[in-house]
Amino acid sequence: MSGLNETVAGVQAADMSSSLVPEGLSNAIASISSNGLLGLGLFVLLLALGAVLHRLNMERTYRNVAATTNGGEISEGELREEMLTRQGSNFNAAAITAWMLLFAAFAYFYFLTPEIFPRHNYYQVPTLSSGPLGFATFGFLVLLLTLALAAFIPKELYGYYELSRKTKVAIMLTLPLLAISIVLSVQQGTIFPQEELASRMLAFMALFASELALLWPIYAEALGGMR
Amino acid sequence: MKRFAACLIIFFLLLPLAVAVDPSPPKSTPSSSGGDKGGESSSSSGGRKIVKLDLEDLIGNLEKWKQDDPDKYEYLKKLLHIPFVPPKDYASPTVLIWYPSEKIDITRNDKLDIYAYVKNDNPIEVRSDVYLWLEAKGPGEENFTRVGSQRVILANEYSEKNNATNRDWSGITPFVDSKAVGNTTFRIWFNDMHSTYYTDTMYGKPYQQDDYYSVLELDLINSPPEVDEDSIRVDPERSRYNDPIRYQARFVDNDADIINVTLHVLDDQGREFKNETQYVKSGTNVTFVASQYGFFGEGDAGKNFSYRYTYGDGLNGNSTKIFSGPHLLPSPKIFVSDPGAEPADENRYWWQNYRFSLKVKNPEIDNLRIDLYTSTRSHPNRYQDTRIINNSEEAQDVLFDVLPFDVSDANQSFTYSFRYSATDQNSREETGSISGDKINPRIVKYPIYSRVTILNILAVLLAALAGGIVIERRLYR
Numbered sequence A: 001m002s003g004l005n006e007t008v009a010g011v012q013a014a015d016m017s018s019s020l021v022p023e024g025l026s027n028a029i030a031s032i033s034s035n036g037l038l039g040l041g042l043f044v045l046l047l048a049l050g051a052v053l054h055r056l057n058m059e060r061t062y063r064n065v066a067a068t069t070n071g072g073e074i075s076e077g078e079l080r081e082e083m084l085t086r087q088g089s090n091f092n093a094a095a096i097t098a099w100m101l102l103f104a105a106f107a108y109f110y111f112l113t114p115e116i117f118p119r120h121n122y123y124q125v126p127t128l129s130s131g132p133l134g135f136a137t138f139g140f141l142v143l144l145l146t147l148a149l150a151a152f153i154p155k156e157l158y159g160y161y162e163l164s165r166k167t168k169v170a171i172m173l174t175l176p177l178l179a180i181s182i183v184l185s186v187q188q189g190t191i192f193p194q195e196e197l198a199s200r201m202l203a204f205m206a207l208f209a210s211e212l213a214l215l216w217p218i219y220a221e222a223l224g225g226m227r
Numbered sequence B: 001m002k003r004f005a006a007c008l009i010i011f012f013l014l015l016p017l018a019v020a021v022d023p024s025p026p027k028s029t030p031s032s033s034g035g036d037k038g039g040e041s042s043s044s045s046g047g048r049k050i051v052k053l054d055l056e057d058l059i060g061n062l063e064k065w066k067q068d069d070p071d072k073y074e075y076l077k078k079l080l081h082i083p084f085v086p087p088k089d090y091a092s093p094t095v096l097i098w099y100p101s102e103k104i105d106i107t108r109n110d111k112l113d114i115y116a117y118v119k120n121d122n123p124i125e126v127r128s129d130v131y132l133w134l135e136a137k138g139p140g141e142e143n144f145t146r147v148g149s150q151r152v153i154l155a156n157e158y159s160e161k162n163n164a165t166n167r168d169w170s171g172i173t174p175f176v177d178s179k180a181v182g183n184t185t186f187r188i189w190f191n192d193m194h195s196t197y198y199t200d201t202m203y204g205k206p207y208q209q210d211d212y213y214s215v216l217e218l219d220l221i222n223s224p225p226e227v228d229e230d231s232i233r234v235d236p237e238r239s240r241y242n243d244p245i246r247y248q249a250r251f252v253d254n255d256a257d258i259i260n261v262t263l264h265v266l267d268d269q270g271r272e273f274k275n276e277t278q279y280v281k282s283g284t285n286v287t288f289v290a291s292q293y294g295f296f297g298e299g300d301a302g303k304n305f306s307y308r309y310t311y312g313d314g315l316n317g318n319s320t321k322i323f324s325g326p327h328l329l330p331s332p333k334i335f336v337s338d339p340g341a342e343p344a345d346e347n348r349y350w351w352q353n354y355r356f357s358l359k360v361k362n363p364e365i366d367n368l369r370i371d372l373y374t375s376t377r378s379h380p381n382r383y384q385d386t387r388i389i390n391n392s393e394e395a396q397d398v399l400f401d402v403l404p405f406d407v408s409d410a411n412q413s414f415t416y417s418f419r420y421s422a423t424d425q426n427s428r429e430e431t432g433s434i435s436g437d438k439i440n441p442r443i444v445k446y447p448i449y450s451r452v453t454i455l456n457i458l459a460v461l462l463a464a465l466a467g468g469i470v471i472e473r474r475l476y477r
Helices: A002-020 A023-034 A034-069 A076-085 A089-111 A134-145 A147-156 A166-192 A198-227 B004-020 B055-068 B070-080 B449-476
Strands: B042-046 B048-053 B096-097 B110-118 B131-135 B146-152 B164-172 B180-193 B197-198 B216-220 B226-235 B247-251 B260-267 B272-280 B285-289 B304-312 B317-319 B323-326 B335-343 B354-361 B368-375 B382-389 B397-400 B413-420 B434-439
Touching: A002 B434, A023 A034, A023 A198, A034 A076, A034 A089, A034 A198, A034 B131, A089 A166, A089 A198, A089 B449, A134 A147, A134 A166, A134 B449, A147 A198, A147 B449, A166 A198, A166 B335, A166 B449, A198 B048, A198 B070, B048 B335, B096 B131, B096 B180, B110 B131, B110 B180, B146 B164, B146 B180, B197 B247, B226 B304, B226 B323, B247 B260, B247 B304, B272 B285, B272 B397, B335 B434, B354 B413, B382 B397
Parallel strands: none
Antiparallel strands: B042 B048, B096 B110, B110 B164, B131 B146, B131 B180, B180 B197, B180 B216, B226 B247, B247 B285, B260 B272, B260 B304, B304 B317, B304 B323, B335 B354, B354 B397, B368 B382, B368 B413, B413 B434
């Protein structure tokens, strides 16, 4: 009976989600969120694009500075040192946490259950994944694996940009957003092999919205530079 | 003897003349049976006394002389012996073995066609009858023995064209009972009323040309019988002692020899228990029905037997390996019924308990052990638990309340079985696999709102937060 109830609830949730967003968009998100390779590619593409744009932003800044010094020479390293701006310890800690959670949420979304990557997921170790510490163990593993990356990225990304208060708030709001994504992904794990499409889509949107928010300073600078 | 008899007849024909001219007075004959029997008569004619002997008296006298004075008797024989002198131009016939076959290696069952070729160039008026025997000597034998029956060639039975003829011994199997293999020899004995000859000795040296032999030598060979191992079986392998248990096997002998097959039944210690022998034709199935031979009795119930065959064709023997079976079922000791499996919850999650039950009537066995096993694709034949029950006249419900599965069994069907330390009414010691329902596919037993799940998520979030703070303090200042 409870299985039947869960199925009915899933269908109802899917119906509700389809009423909240336009049907075409809903289908597109559902399609993307269920496509593992596409989602993985999109996630990596956003990161890679951010890295490239960040590099271009730095080079453009260097060229502009070099053009205004009228023959006075300044190295790129010196410029980076001059440009480095401290964003405040609370923000930094929040940003590092947000990046760690971004990777954790990504892993929970794609690599927890076998729905998207049937051969590469944590449920391949069913004894551990179904145990009382399964979800936590999985999260800790991801945090450990991405620790270095999460420690490095915020310093590089946010130290060379002027972040408005709104941007900082947006970045810090990714914390609850990523937490929501993780909770929804875990919920998918608890009901596996059943699915709740609405939860999945919501988790997907929270994940990618957070990624965009965390990379937004770079994209914004690049857009400004293009203008 | 014929010649000797002829001499005697001539002798007796002359005897009256000798007596008639004998000037001496007549003597009494050694035969005393004489006068009153009328076998001997005498008459006087002009001073001569004529004694007339009849054949009976003569034979009687000769027998008496032979006993009383054998030396003189032998001397008399020598005096009366007239040696046979064949006609001046007589030549003994030429006799050879004609074997129109290229088969030199023969088996005991091969039917041989051997002929006597006889050429007699004497004129028909000089020819005499020829008597022939085919003689054979098997492997390891010292003497020839006659094969088949005697053949006779009369004087007029030769071809006018070449003065030759032949006689056959067709379809003979002279070595069918031979107990050895090796060289065999054939020759022909013949007698032409004048002399006796053997084809192996009458010629200066052995003769052979084309298919004609003075001495025919063939090799007697043997192919040992073989068993078709795939055909060896005992059926049924598990049965009661008084069931019609059949041992079957198929043996083949390329020489078509009769095969003697002995079944050796071995007990559970591997010792010979019984044996029986049958004689079978090559290529036929040999069947030993245990009940027919009384192999097993009630006391053998519950024992495991094995068996092997020995087989041979009289020349070569062999043995099969040991095959197991039959396994005799013990007599029933318990009665079981109503096996069941009931999940604690109708959702049948892997993390839930199941209640397995079995009704057992055990009137005589103390400490009867009953084991529960479950099987899934992930965990075949998984032992679960054991119950021990004592004897009782009433049927007992044996219950197992266990947690039989783990997460890897999710979404799989399961079966279960009970195994017990006694034989049930089906002569078995287990119930066999009984199908259960499919296990629910859910993997995680904690719902999202459970304390465990919440603590898991909180732990991850807090770890990330702590990591962020620590890294900021260590690396960002």
